[in-house]
Amino acid sequence: MAEKVINAYRTVPRDSAADGGYAGPANRQYAQNKGMMNIVFNKVAGRMQNRVSRKNMETHLKKWHSAIASVYL
Numbered sequence: 001m002a003e004k005v006i007n008a009y010r011t012v013p014r015d016s017a018a019d020g021g022y023a024g025p026a027n028r029q030y031a032q033n034k035g036m037m038n039i040v041f042n043k044v045a046g047r048m049q050n051r052v053s054r055k056n057m058e059t060h061l062k063k064w065h066s067a068i069a070s071v072y073l
Contacts, residue, residue, distance in 0.1 A: 002031060012036060015057075017065035023048060040065070 006012055012035045018027070020043025028051065031039045039051045040061040052058040 002034060002036075006034065014038065015061055016040065017061040018042070019065075019069070020044065042066070 001018075002013075002016065014036065015038040016031050016036045017040045020041050023041035023044050025048060028039055028041075028048065032051070037051075038053055038057050038061060040058055041050060042062060042065060044050060050058050052061070
């Protein structure tokens with residue numbers, strides 16, 4: 001999905017929020033390599049952690065993702 005956003009807007013988003021099903025080292029590394037600063041998954045497993053510039057950003061992105069997901073379900 002990140003690739004679609006980058007291609008459509010020709011810019012890399014600063015923030016990314018995704019379902020826990022996408023939580024994994026490969027997806028996190030992909031987002032980091034693209035230059036995203038704040039990478040949040042709703043559920044993280046094991047030792048993997050969300051990458052955020054500050055704690056309230058993690059809360060903000062989780063709430064934003066929940067609001068958007070409720071519209072499309």
